[in-house]
């Protein structure tokens with residue numbers, strides 16, 4: 001396989017499992033089209049995200065949750081810093097999490113959502129998009145399960161009421177006073193299970209291949225870029241790879257434009273034990289220690305300045 005696979009989710013899972021798995025094993029990424037998120041919903045969400053980021057800095061700061069680690073609401077420009085990076089990313093974002101019923105046993109792990117009062121339909125649209133991402137994510141996970149030789153529903157319980165987060169991202173036009181070396185999103189691996197990304201048709205996203213080359217990831221409009229996160233990498237003992245990726249700065253005219261994207265970070269449930277799968281380990285060979293998904297997340301959030 002010499003390129004990232006493009007996969008139609010309209011095909012039976014049994015048929016796509018191999019191709020998807022090979023792309024994840026080699027590149028950690030696949031392009032997924034014909035997914036279950038409607039174009040109408042994507043466009044609505046995109047419009048509302050743009051409306052939110054167009055609010056004044058003062059209005060947006062109202063939605064920053066002090067001490068909340070950016071888990072919900074607004075995180076301003078210049079907050080997140082990739083692990084081992086020297087300067088902050090050139091981005092601002094809004095996080096939507098799961099809405100849990102009152103008294104839900106997992107509510108200790110998840111902060112409640114907040115919503116911008118200025119934007120009509122924001123809550124409804126993004127709650128709907130959250131559900132749609134989950135539905136598509138479940139289909140992709142069942143194909144991954146088949147690829148790994150597991151039952152198609154193996155992941156169902158592992159992600160039920162998981163701590164998934166949808167991120168609305170805005171990379172503003174390149175500021176003239178950006179610190180040396182600052183880029184839109186510095187090289188990083190995603191922490192979670194799998195990420196489903198909308199909006200990456202606007203250039204800039206790149207993954208690092210095994211040889212260390214940076215390879216552009218350019219899905220067609222409306223398609224998803226899907227990648228393996230560190231938690232799935234750990235569960236599979238590296239058989240499916242969480243690859244380092246970044247968003248580079250545009251040059252020329254594109255530098256005067258904003259870039260918007262929407263990743264959905266699909267997470268295991270906080271009390272899921274990430275323990276390498278037996279068929280991904282060999283006796284006598286080293287494998288990662290089992291760790292609870294919540295503990296793993298906390299460890300990683302501290303490293304990126306968000307916890």
Ligand SMILES: O=C(O)CCC(=O)C(=O)O
Nearest residue numbers: 169185200205247261263
């Ligand atoms: O904006 C993008 O295209 C990718 C963003 C990303 O990798 C992230 O937020 O983890």
Ligand SMILES: [Fe+2]
Nearest residue numbers: 188189190245
């Ligand atoms: Fe990422």
